[in-house]
Amino acid sequence: QQKVQQSPESLTVSEGAMASLNCTFSDGTSNNFRWYRQHSAKGLEVLVSIFSDGEKEEGRFTAHLNRANLHVSLHIREPQPSDSAVYLCAVSPNSGGSNAKLTFGKGTKLSVKS
């Protein structure tokens, strides 16, 4: 069964400094990786989806995937106080209906101080 672990559990950065979040997974055949943001009392908002090794940029958010190291990261450039939220990593195996097989990590709580 897929295990997804995120680190750190919480992170505080100053406005404008780079924020880096980590996610490790156990199934090396996984090919569907997503980063979601969850503001308090709001639903999950997808930030970046990545399906092959390398880098994927969406605005200020960049995901790096290294399946050999079972690692995917999210980097937030110039974070703002409005980016304060819980960030969730989700991983799915290489199989049909894989959206339904997404396994989520517990999240990293990011606080951005002005």
Add this chain to the structure above:
Amino acid sequence: EAGVTQSPRYAVLQEGQAVSFWCDPISGHDTLYWYQQPRDQGPQLLVYFRDEAVIDNSQLPSDRFSAVRPKGTNSTLKIQSAKQGDTATYLCASSDWGGFQDTLYFGAGTRLSVL
């Protein structure tokens, strides 16, 4: 384009009471998912539908939980005889069944407290 709509936003129950959650997915999305998210945990899939058919309900505690999507649009998740362990946020999501790269779009959730 309207997003995924859920109601109610909050529910507080005593153990043994029943509760229903309602979800209206994004128009045109044929796949609908219900997730349970305990506090400080990631969402965990309970059940999902393609149109009106249940595709997988293996994670649904069938003795007390039920879910329907009768016309392939809106869906209702019901808990009979709630327990304190059911305290969590219940999230609904929808997607197009076009392939594994499709994005899940989530509603704001219903936060349930069972006392």
